[in-house]
Amino acid sequence: MKKVKIIAGICWAFAGLILIIILFPGLNAFSVSVSKLSFMKLNPRYTGGEISRQIISENCTLDIRKPVFNGFLKESNSGFVQMDWRGTLPERFKDSIDYDNDGKKDFCISVNRTESKSDLVGFNDKVKKILISTPTSYGWAARVGLEK
Amino acid sequence: MTDSLILGLSSGSACLATCGMVMFPYLMAGSAGVKRIAIDLSLFLITRLAVYFVLATLSWYFGQALFSNTVVRNIVPGILYIIFAVMLVWYSIGKNRKPDCPAKIVKTVNNHRLVPILLGLVNSLGFCPALFIILTKGATQGTLVQSYIAFLAFFIGSSIWFLPLPLAGRIRKKEVLKNIGILATGLAGIIFMIKGLTNLIGGIING
Amino acid sequence: MDNALKTAVMRKSFGKSLLYTLPMILITFMFISGGKPNFSDPASGLAMLMVFLLVNVLYFLMHFTGKTDRLRAILFIIFAMSLSYTLIHNMLEVRKSMSFSEADILECKIPFCHLVIPMMILPAAFTKSIIFPGSIIGGFANISSMVVLWVVATIVLGRGFCSWGCFYGGWDDGFSRFTKRPVIKKISELWKLMPFAVLLMVILTAALTLMPTYCSWICPFKAVTEFEQVTSVESATKAGIFLSLFGGLVVVLPVMTKKRTQCSFLCPLGAINTLSNKITPFTVKIDKNSCSECYKCVDVCPLFALTREDIKSGKVSMFCSKCGKCVDACSKQAIHYGIRGIPAGTMKNFSRNLFLFVSFLFMAVFSAGSIINTFHGLLKLIF
Numbered sequence: 001m002k003k004v005k006i007i008a009g010i011c012w013a014f015a016g017l018i019l020i021i022i023l024f025p026g027l028n029a030f031s032v033s034v035s036k037l038s039f040m041k042l043n044p045r046y047t048g049g050e051i052s053r054q055i056i057s058e059n060c061t062l063d064i065r066k067p068v069f070n071g072f073l074k075e076s077n078s079g080f081v082q083m084d085w086r087g088t089l090p091e092r093f094k095d096s097i098d099y100d101n102d103g104k105k106d107f108c109i110s111v112n113r114t115e116s117k118s119d120l121v122g123f124n125d126k127v128k129k130i131l132i133s134t135p136t137s138y139g140w141a142a143r144v145g146l147e148k
Numbered sequence: 149m150t151d152s153l154i155l156g157l158s159s160g161s162a163c164l165a166t167c168g169m170v171m172f173p174y175l176m177a178g179s180a181g182v183k184r185i186a187i188d189l190s191l192f193l194i195t196r197l198a199v200y201f202v203l204a205t206l207s208w209y210f211g212q213a214l215f216s217n218t219v220v221r222n223i224v225p226g227i228l229y230i231i232f233a234v235m236l237v238w239y240s241i242g243k244n245r246k247p248d249c250p251a252k253i254v255k256t257v258n259n260h261r262l263v264p265i266l267l268g269l270v271n272s273l274g275f276c277p278a279l280f281i282i283l284t285k286g287a288t289q290g291t292l293v294q295s296y297i298a299f300l301a302f303f304i305g306s307s308i309w310f311l312p313l314p315l316a317g318r319i320r321k322k323e324v325l326k327n328i329g330i331l332a333t334g335l336a337g338i339i340f341m342i343k344g345l346t347n348l349i350g351g352i353i354n355g
Numbered sequence: 356m357d358n359a360l361k362t363a364v365m366r367k368s369f370g371k372s373l374l375y376t377l378p379m380i381l382i383t384f385m386f387i388s389g390g391k392p393n394f395s396d397p398a399s400g401l402a403m404l405m406v407f408l409l410v411n412v413l414y415f416l417m418h419f420t421g422k423t424d425r426l427r428a429i430l431f432i433i434f435a436m437s438l439s440y441t442l443i444h445n446m447l448e449v450r451k452s453m454s455f456s457e458a459d460i461l462e463c464k465i466p467f468c469h470l471v472i473p474m475m476i477l478p479a480a481f482t483k484s485i486i487f488p489g490s491i492i493g494g495f496a497n498i499s500s501m502v503v504l505w506v507v508a509t510i511v512l513g514r515g516f517c518s519w520g521c522f523y524g525g526w527d528d529g530f531s532r533f534t535k536r537p538v539i540k541k542i543s544e545l546w547k548l549m550p551f552a553v554l555l556m557v558i559l560t561a562a563l564t565l566m567p568t569y570c571s572w573i574c575p576f577k578a579v580t581e582f583e584q585v586t587s588v589e590s591a592t593k594a595g596i597f598l599s600l601f602g603g604l605v606v607v608l609p610v611m612t613k614k615r616t617q618c619s620f621l622c623p624l625g626a627i628n629t630l631s632n633k634i635t636p637f638t639v640k641i642d643k644n645s646c647s648e649c650y651k652c653v654d655v656c657p658l659f660a661l662t663r664e665d666i667k668s669g670k671v672s673m674f675c676s677k678c679g680k681c682v683d684a685c686s687k688q689a690i691h692y693g694i695r696g697i698p699a700g701t702m703k704n705f706s707r708n709l710f711l712f713v714s715f716l717f718m719a720v721f722s723a724g725s726i727i728n729t730f731h732g733l734l735k736l737i738f
Binding site for chain 3: 012024025027032035141
């Protein structure tokens with residue numbers, strides 16, 4: 001029994017050695033495999049959610065994403081909807097957004113890029129306030145807080 | 149709801165650490181088996197829940213009467229959070245915590261059927277810093293339903309610790325787990341202290 | 356006399372040390388340079404050469420002198436400082452500031468570090484998603500590669516990751532070596548359970564809020580890497596917490612106690628790595644037949660892993676990070692590196708050689724990138 005334990009221990013130690021030796025050359029391959037696991041995707045609270053609609057105009061595209069209400073065990077009562085403006089944007093712009101595709105505008109957001117100021121006018125009680133409104137590498141992004 | 153749940157989860161461990169050794173024998177004494185234990189534990193938890201709902205109602209009405217002024221509503225809860233959070237941290241330091249659970253008074257009761265109910269009553273009314281914090285929270289909620297939800301979350305968080313009580317005899321490293329639970333209580337106190345400070349400073353800046 | 360006997364047993368001759376270093380030379384050459392060293396940029400080539408020499412000289416000296424801890428600490432501390440330099444340098448170059456912006460969070464450009472891993476577990480299980488604004492694959496410090504690195508290192512080294520891999524541990528390890536004698540000598544054993552309490556709280560709060568709460572609120576190393584822009588009371592509070600914890604737990608307390616107080620009293624990943632010590636093949640063992648119960652090892656241990664009761668019972672606790680300080684301090688060679696299954700007091704040299712190769716190789720390759728980057732930056736500054 002003592003000999004079996006010693007041999008098993010040494011085998012386990014050498015297995016560790018092999019693991020460390022193959023770890024770095026194989027890191028890309030292992031990482032790609034791990035990235036394909038079902039839980040290896042970013043939570044919508046960080047990605048902003050899937051793109052629901054795209055409104056394409058002359059110089060820029062507006063991506064309206066699906067509202068995010070993700071919670072731990074169940075959906076949360078408070079969430080947000082994210083909009084991304086991509087392309088060449090004017091110094092000031094204003095858009096009325098229908099985030100739930102019911103044909104009615106839910107809020108109007110206006111952005112002054114020079115002064116980094118944004119204003120929100122909500123058309124129903126579910127629309128709360130601007131959570132984030134910021135320049136990005138692709139243009140501008142804003143998140144508007146919502147309640148169910 | 150989240151911070152109420154966290155408060156319950158972290159302080160429930162310290163509560164169990166002090167009260168568990170009193171309650172456990174009563175929950176176990178004379179038990180015929182798992183069914184008896186389950187009934188006793190259920191009675192204990194239902195009593196705690198009922199008391200918390202009463203406290204939620206009282207604290208909310210009290211808050212409505214006291215915190216009608218916006219300035220008071222912004223600043224006073226912040227101060228209270230800080231005071232009670234400091235008490236919670238102080239409470240988590242071993243020598244400051246009374247080794248006896250208030251539930252020990254139940255030892256004098258002869259009727260065994262009443263014991264779980266009385267234990268639930270005394271345990272939930274044991275005015276510890278965590279309860280003061282949740283009372284403050286209940287008082288500052290916008291609606292009565294929100295106050296109930298806060299207390300419910302606190303109840304759920306703290307009750308999880310009592311569920312494995314019947315298995316307590318089989319757990320080997322009780323002392324280590326108890327110490328971790330008590331340290332976690334202290335951390336919860338620090339979380340509420342920071343929350344209180346942030347509320348207070350934000351309240352002062354905003355008006 | 357005893358010390359001379361001990362080092363005479365552990366140390367090797369020059370030739371033997373060189374022989375033991377040869378595999379490390381070959382493997383680090385391959386891994387650091389990718390097999391094709393690039394000297395087109397002289398500064399970059401020189402930096403690579405300097406790092407290559409540094410790691411192999413240190414490894415050689417570990418065999419030649421029979422000492423482990425101080426030599427390990429040199430690379431470990433340089434790694435910690437290099438990583439901070441690399442991150443701060445990148446931040447200043449790209450963003451002209453040490454803080455990340457809302458845009459960086461929205462675009463998921465935050466580099467991932469292993470400290471986030473405990474907070475990811477419950478949300479990953481329940482929501483099937485990662486609660487961190489980083490990159491899953493590709494880019495600097497992406498989530499997948501950091502997870503792979505940490506999982507493998509933890510399986511093989513256990514809490515040894517805290518002394519041979521963690522790119523933050525070098526900070527408080529370094530500060531703990533400032534003074535010759537501790538100012539504060541008595542610290543309650545209870546505090547070493549604090550990381551478990553912190554682990555419990557961060558797991559709960561992260562799961563309930565879907566936010567990496569340790570990173571957002573209490574990571575001391577935000578003070579030397581990157582943190583949220585201070586735009587509100589909340590972000591100002593966070594910045595205050597980061598700086599206070601760094602100042603207190605990473606600088607002041609290690610200097611005063613000669614212990615790694617951040618790692619011992621706060622780090623939640625240390626708590627998980629402590630548990631993983633149960634499965635790792637490498638351990639530290641006590642040969643009770645040789646032990647004279649002088650308790651020098653207990654005094655020098657930086658992570659409160661040894662107590663007098665442990666020495667008397669002949670078992671090192673699971674808090675051990677295999678740093679080698681106790682091994683170097685023991686005049687009787689009674690405490691030594693071991694392999695699970697092999698009885699204490701036997702196959703000491705074999706166990707030490709194998710453990711050193713595995714752990715040092717991991718540290719050398721893991722740290723090489725950021726140290727080369729730092730040396731490159733310093734060389735450009737000088738020349």
